[in-house]
Amino acid sequence: MPSFEDISKLYDTLLKVEALYSGASTPGEKNAAGAAAERIRQKIDEYIDSDPPREIKCSFSNMWSKRLFCAWRSGMVCSPTAIIGNAIPP
Numbered sequence: 001m002p003s004f005e006d007i008s009k010l011y012d013t014l015l016k017v018e019a020l021y022s023g024a025s026t027p028g029e030k031n032a033a034g035a036a037a038e039r040i041r042q043k044i045d046e047y048i049d050s051d052p053p054r055e056i057k058c059s060f061s062n063m064w065s066k067r068l069f070c071a072w073r074s075g076m077v078c079s080p081t082a083i084i085g086n087a088i089p090p
Contacts, residue, residue: 007047014040 021033060066
C-alpha cells in the first residue's frame with residue numbers, strides 16, 4: 001500500500017512534467033513529456049484504486065469535543081449548527 005508521501009511525490013513529479021510539456025520546443029520533447037505524464041497519471045490511479053476510501057463514524061459526548069474535532073478538521077466548513085446528532089456532514 002502506498003504512503004501519502006509516495007502519492008505526493010508523484011503529484012509533484014507530474015506538475016514538473018506538465019511544465020516541461022507546456023515549455024517543450026520540439027515535437028519530440030512534447031511527445032516524451034506527454035508520455036511520461038500519462039505513465040505518472042496511471043501510477044496515481046493504481047495507487048488510488050488499491051486503497052479505497054474508508055468511512056469513519058465519530059461519536060462525541062459533549063459539544064466541546066465536537067467543536068474541538070471540527071477545529072482539527074481544518075479546511076472543512078463545520079459549525080455547531082451543521083452537526084446533527086453524531087453525524088458530521090462531508
